[in-house]
Every structure is written in structure tokens, then in C-alpha cells.
Amino acid sequence: MGTISSALGMMSQALDADQAALNIVANNVANANTPGYTEETPNWEENQPVTINGVSYGTGVTETGPTSQRDRVLEERLDQQQQLASASGTRLTALNTMQALFTPDSGSSSSTAGDIGSDITSFFDSFSSLEANPTDSSLREEVLTSASTLAGDVSNSAASLNEQRAALDQEASGTISQVNSLTSAIAQLNQQIMSVSPDGDAGTLEDQRQQDLSQLSQMIGINQATTENNGLSITTTSGQLLVSDGSSLQLTTGAVNGVTDFFLGSTDITSQLASGGGELGGYLTARDQDIPSALGSLDQLAYNVSTSVNALNNAGTDLSGAEGTGTNAAGVTGTGTTPLYIFSEPTQVAGSAESMSVAMTDPSQIAAAGFGDGTGDNSNATAMAALAGAAIVNGQTPSNFYSNFVSTLGSTISEVQTQNTAQNASVTQLQTQNDALSSVNLNDEASAMTTLERSYQAASQVFTMLNSIMASALNLGEQATVS
Amino acid sequence: MQSFGTHREHPELKDLVVEASRALARLDAGRLEELALSCQVLNREMKSAGAMERTALAGQACDAVTDMAVFARVLEATRANLNVMHRLRELYAGRLEYGERAARGWAVGKENGHGDN
Numbered sequence: 001m002g003t004i005s006s007a008l009g010m011m012s013q014a015l016d017a018d019q020a021a022l023n024i025v026a027n028n029v030a031n032a033n034t035p036g037y038t039e040e041t042p043n044w045e046e047n048q049p050v051t052i053n054g055v056s057y058g059t060g061v062t063e064t065g066p067t068s069q070r071d072r073v074l075e076e077r078l079d080q081q082q083q084l085a086s087a088s089g090t091r092l093t094a095l096n097t098m099q100a101l102f103t104p105d106s107g108s109s110s111s112t113a114g115d116i117g118s119d120i121t122s123f124f125d126s127f128s129s130l131e132a133n134p135t136d137s138s139l140r141e142e143v144l145t146s147a148s149t150l151a152g153d154v155s156n157s158a159a160s161l162n163e164q165r166a167a168l169d170q171e172a173s174g175t176i177s178q179v180n181s182l183t184s185a186i187a188q189l190n191q192q193i194m195s196v197s198p199d200g201d202a203g204t205l206e207d208q209r210q211q212d213l214s215q216l217s218q219m220i221g222i223n224q225a226t227t228e229n230n231g232l233s234i235t236t237t238s239g240q241l242l243v244s245d246g247s248s249l250q251l252t253t254g255a256v257n258g259v260t261d262f263f264l265g266s267t268d269i270t271s272q273l274a275s276g277g278g279e280l281g282g283y284l285t286a287r288d289q290d291i292p293s294a295l296g297s298l299d300q301l302a303y304n305v306s307t308s309v310n311a312l313n314n315a316g317t318d319l320s321g322a323e324g325t326g327t328n329a330a331g332v333t334g335t336g337t338t339p340l341y342i343f344s345e346p347t348q349v350a351g352s353a354e355s356m357s358v359a360m361t362d363p364s365q366i367a368a369a370g371f372g373d374g375t376g377d378n379s380n381a382t383a384m385a386a387l388a389g390a391a392i393v394n395g396q397t398p399s400n401f402y403s404n405f406v407s408t409l410g411s412t413i414s415e416v417q418t419q420n421t422a423q424n425a426s427v428t429q430l431q432t433q434n435d436a437l438s439s440v441n442l443n444d445e446a447s448a449m450t451t452l453e454r455s456y457q458a459a460s461q462v463f464t465m466l467n468s469i470m471a472s473a474l475n476l477g478e479q480a481t482v483s
Numbered sequence: 484m485q486s487f488g489t490h491r492e493h494p495e496l497k498d499l500v501v502e503a504s505r506a507l508a509r510l511d512a513g514r515l516e517e518l519a520l521s522c523q524v525l526n527r528e529m530k531s532a533g534a535m536e537r538t539a540l541a542g543q544a545c546d547a548v549t550d551m552a553v554f555a556r557v558l559e560a561t562r563a564n565l566n567v568m569h570r571l572r573e574l575y576a577g578r579l580e581y582g583e584r585a586a587r588g589w590a591v592g593k594e595n596g597h598g599d600n
Contacts (some may be wrong), residue, residue: 073574079565081560414549422556425508429564432510449568451510456561458515459507463558465522466500470551472529473496473537473544 016432037122069433075210076224078430079217083237085275085423086218090282092420095413097164101157102406109394114153117406120398122146127381130368134317134378140363147309149344154302158295158353165259165291172283173253173260175219179280183234183248190231191246198229209408221276238272240264259287290412292466297405298353304393306343306356309384314339316367316380324367329383331373340367496543499525504557515533 102116121145130139198203209232216222221237231245242249242264252263261270262280274284314326315334323334341344344359346352360366368471369377393401429452436448499518500564506514 071571072569073571077564102503195516346567418549418553418556421504421553422560425504425557426564428508429510431559433564433568449572451512452561452565452568454512455507455510455515456558456565458512458519459503459558459561461519462515463524465519466496466503466547466551466554467525469522469526469529470496470544470547471538 003128011081070159072226074430074434075213076221078427078434079213079222079224080277081423081426081430082214082217083221083281085420085427086279087221087277087281087285088416088420088423091285092277092413092416094164094168094282094286095409095416098161098286098290098294099413101160101411102409114149114156116153116157116301117399117402118151118263119146119150119153120402121126121388124148124385124398127385127387130366131378131381131385134368134381135376137363140319140366143366144342144358144360144363147360150300150305150360151228151343151358154298154353154356158298158356161291161295161298162354165287168283168287168291172262172280172287175280175283176251176253176262179216179219179251180248182212182219183242183250186216186232186234187243187246187248190243194229194231194245216278217223218279220273220278220280222278236264236269236272237276238269240267240272294405295353295411296349297401299349299351301353301393301398301401301405302356303346303349303352305387305398306346306352308387308390308392310341310345312380312384312387313342313367315371316340317369317373317375317377319364319366319375321375323364323371328371334371335432336339340365342366472483495546496525496540497547497550500547500554504550504554507557507561556561 037424123143126139126143126146130136130143133139186209189205189212193205193209197203207320213222213234215223216234222242223235223237223239225233225235227233227245232243233241233245234243235241242251249264253260254263255261256268256270261268262273263269269287270284273280274288275281311326314324314336315328317323317334318340322340323336324340325334325336325338327333340360342358342360344355344357347357366381368381370377370379373379388399389397396404433448433452499521503515503518506518529540
């Protein structure tokens with residue numbers, strides 16, 4: 001009934017509701033700089049009207065608690081992009097460290113581990129010099145010196161790569177304790193959220209959970225799914241369960257073939273984690289893919305150069321007239337009892353680079369002469385110099401093999417750099433959108449969407465025009481060159 | 484506008500591409516629209532370019548290839564983000580529509596009383 005007392009009651013309720021809303025606004029202002037805090041808006045609920053004699057009397061509104069302005073779909077997309085950006089960023093850092101080993105610093109002729117490309121050229125050139133004067137002792141010294149430089153640089157590069165691999169291994173295993181503590185924290189938050197707010201937004205608890213999820217996304221590739229009662233389950237991107245509502249499964253580590261592998265229960269999930277994303281994905285991709293690939297190429301180079309040079313030297317006659325134990329191209333086998341090897345003879349490809357070294361200490365043992373041609377002969381030195389242009393490493397000359405290896409590494413870096421730049425750009429865009437969504441003002445939200453659409457359309461125009469300009473420019477350039 | 488290749492006041496193609504990627508990353512629609520206009524002018528100028536300028540532009544195009552790949556990736560990521568935002572909006576619209584229908588259905592059911600199917 002519309003009495004003065006009921007009117008006063010409604011006014012009092014309205015004031016209470018306003019006070020509650022002001023508290024929420026004050027909370028938003030106080031937490032404006034709190035990382036991960038999502039702005040809250042008040043929820044108004046109409047009170048049940050009172051009907052007396054067929055006439056309905058309104059009883060005002062009540063403030064029923066705040067709702068955070070969050071969107072899980074967008075936050076999940078942001079987390080996914082963050083995982084990709086972290087993985088490519090970590091991998092890129094590792095690749096750049098690798099490249100520094102093989103690329104001379106600016107203003108310098110050699111890199112951290114020397115310049116293997118010019119070492120190869122100098123080594124085979126030293127045989128060309130010896131060819132002209134096969135008995136000259138200083139030229140013989142020069143062959144061993146250049147062999148030693150080549151072997152040292154290859155060996156140092158391989159050792160540095162192995163050191164880098166060990167460092168990445170440590171970094172990767174170091175992330176596991178953080179991953180485990182984050183998954184435990186998320187499981188605990190799940191429990192709290194599910195008991196406190198099974199049907200709605202849990203406010204700061206959800207903020208904390210989202211912040212933990214963002215941190216976890218930096219570390220490892222994950223998928224997330226909301227479960228009943230506002231819980232959350234988390235799996236790795238390949239589907240292994242890490243968190244299921246209030247319980248979490250811990251990742252463990254173990255040494256396998258000299259590196260750390262990662263287990264969930266008794267299952268080795270290292271390769272799945274490598275392709276999953278996050279810093280861990282980046283570390284593992286560099287450790288298990290990029291470095292082994294580079295080491296494999298160096299091993300192949302060291303093995304083929306060492307065995308090819310040794311085989312030829314062992315099929316010749318040294319300065320003292322001693323013959324090697326090998327068989328020459330004409331099928332003649334030397335009369336020697338000990339092989340005449342310049343490099344330590346590798347027994348297998350794997351590990352050849354790090355163990356590459358010069359075995360010969362006496363330069364007179366360089367077999368510049370062929371079998372039975374006298375010590376002044378140069379035919380074997382000529383054959384060894386010709387190895388520079390022979391396809392002895394996987395169907396390529398040693399120099400070409402090495403330069404292809406370096407340029408492949410450069411291309412990989414360029415590709416990962418491109419991925420990383422685009423992924424970081426995507427993260428920035430999504431953060432902008434997420435910030436707008438967290439804003440209390442719905443107009444800001446609509447405006448952010450319009451800006452995204454407008455930017456995409458303008459960028460598409462720019463891209464189409466630039467693409468056309470570049471295609472035409474390249475054609476114009478060709479015409480100009482031809483004319 | 485001065486002809487390209489010979490005057491440094493004119494931005495290199497590479498600079499244009501890099502700037503476009505950056506503007507798109509920070510969703511600077513205004514800057515992107517300016518760049519679109521610059522590209523239109525460049526396109527017009529190219530048609531009347533001399534032999535030396537053509538060669539210079541061809542060199543610039545070669546230099547800009549890698550950055551163009553980056554721009555393409557950023558554009559691709561933006562399209563994916565835009566799709567997510569569109570889906571999100573549809574989801575909201577669907578929720579609102581569903582909410583209204585559900586409310587209306589509930590009201591109708593109430594009016595029809597027991598036994599209504």
C-alpha cells in the first residue's frame with residue numbers, strides 16, 4: 001500500500017543500493033593499477049512488487065553484488081597468442097645466440113667461433129701452394145697450421161652449441177617448478193570459486209585465476225575449458241590433463257639420453273610440450289630441433305672433410321719416402337704399416353665436429369707425392385687441393401655445404417622473427433580489445449570494435465596496394481635491366 | 484610530390500611497409516588510412532617513372548620483401564582477431580536474444596496456465 005512509511009522504506013533501500021554501487025566504483029578506482037584486476041559493475045535487481053486489491057506497488061531496487069567485465073573467450077584467445085609469442089620469442093633468442101657463432105661480428109672478419117668458411121678455403125689453398133713446391137717445409141707447416149685452425153674452429157663451434165644446449169636444458173627444467181606451482185594455485189582457486197560462486201562471476205578470485213592462467217600461458221602451451229559450477233580444466237595443447245577443477249597433476253623431469261625429459265605420470269610428453277608453445281616450447285624446440293640440426297651439419301662437414309683428406313693422404317708418399325696404408329685411385333695399395341692421417345680419423349658422423357683435431361705432428365708426413373713417384377712428386381697434393389671443388393659433403397663441396405648451412409640458419413631466424421613480430425602484434429591488439437571490454441562504458445567497447453574493423457580494412461587496402469606496387473616495381477626493374 | 488628513388492624526403496618502400504605493420508599492431512586506423520593515401524600517390528607516380536627511378540624502386544621492392552612478409556602475417560593475425568571479436572559479438576547477441584525469448588516464453592506459459600504444452 002502506498003503509505004508514507006513504505007515510500008520512506010523504498011527511499012532507504014534506494015540509498016542502500018546507491019551506496020553499494022558507490023562502493024563498487026570506489027573499489028574500481030582503488031584497484032585501477034592492480035595487475036589483472038577487472039573492473040566491476042553493479043547489478044540492480046527489481047524488488048518483488050506488492051499487490052493489494054489488484055493494485056501493484058513497486059518496492060524499488062536492491063544492489064545484488066558486482067559483476068566483473070571480463071570475457072573468457074577473448075582472454076583465452078589472448079592466452080593462446082601469448083603462448084605462441086613466448087615460444088617464438090624464446091626460440092628466436094636461442095637461434096640468434098647460435099647464429100652469433102657462425103656470423104662474423106660487424107667490423108670483424110671472424111665470429112665468436114672463428115670463420116669456418118674461410119678456414120675451409122685456407123686449408124685447401126694450402127695444398128695448392130704445396131703443389132707448387134712439395135718439398136718446402138714451411139709450406140708443409142702451413143698445411144698443418146690451417147688444418148689445425150679449421151679443426152679448432154669446427155670443434156669450438158660444436159662445443160659452444162653443446163654448451164648452449166645444456167643451458168637451454170637447464171632453463172627448460174627450471175620452468176617446471178613454476179608451471180607446477182601455477183597449476184596448484186589454479187586448482188586451489190577453482191575450489192574456492194566453485195564453492196563461493198558456482199553460478200556467477202567470482203570477482204577478484206577470477207582475476208587471480210586469470211592472472212595465473214596468463215602466467216602459465218607464458219610458460220607452457222595450454223587449452224582451457226570451463227566446467228560445471230564455474231570450475232576450469234586445463235590440458236596441455238596436446239591434451240594431457242594438468243588441472244581438473246580442484247586438483248592438479250604435477251609435471252616431473254628425468255634424464256633421458258643426456259637431456260631432461262618431461263613426464264606426466266609415467267608418460268614422456270617432451271615432444272608434445274616442444275610443439276605446444278610457451279617459453280618451455282621455445283626452449284625445447286631450440287634444444288631438440290635447432291641445435292641438433294646445426295650440430296648434425298657440423299658433424300657431417302667434419303666427418304667428410306676428415307675422412308676424405310685422410311684417405312687421400314694415406315694413399316700417398318711422404319717426404320721421407322714412407323707410403324701410407326691406403327689404396328689409390330689406380331687400385332695400388334701402399335706398403336706402409338701405419339696410416340698417414342692428417343686429422344684424427346672419426347669412426348662415426350655423430351660427435352665428429354666436437355672431436356675434430358689434427359693428429360699429425362710432423363709436417364714431413366704430409367703425403368704430397370703419389371705411390372712410387374718419388375718424394376718430389378706433387379700428384380697427391382694436387383688431388384688433395386682438388387677436394388675443395390669436389391662434392392664430398394652430402395653431394396656438395398665443403399665450402400658450399402657450409403655456406404648453405406649458414407644461410408639455412410639465417411632463413412630459419414628470419415622466419416621465426418616474422419612469426420614473433422606478427423604474434424606480438426596480435427597480443428598487443430587483443431590486449432587493447434580486452435582493456436576496452438573491461439571498461440565500464442559500453443560505448444568504449446563498441447568504439448574499440450569499430451577501430452579494429454577500420455584498422456583491418458585500411459591495412460588490407462595498404463597491403464593490396466603495396467603488393468601491387470612491389471610486383472610492378474620488380475617487373476619495371478627487370479625491364480630496365482634488359483633494355 | 485617528388486619522384487621516388489632520388490630524393491630522401493620520400494619514404495622508402497621498406498619504411499612504408501614497416502610503418503604499416505607497426506600501425507596495424509597498435510590499431511592506429513588513422514595512420515593506416517594516411518598510409519593508404521601515400522600508397523595511392525606512389526602507385527600513380529610509378530606509372531610515370533623514368534628508367535633510373537624504376538631501377539631504384541625495383542631495388543627498394545627487393546629490400547622490402549621480408550618486411551612485406553611480416554606485414555602479411557600481422558594482417559592475417561588481425562583478421563583472426565577480428566573473427567574472434569565478431570564471434571564474441573554474435574555470442575552476446577545470441578545470449579540477449581535467447582534471454583528475451585526465454586523470458587517471453589516463460590511469460591506466455593504462465594498466462595496459459597497448467598496443462599499448456
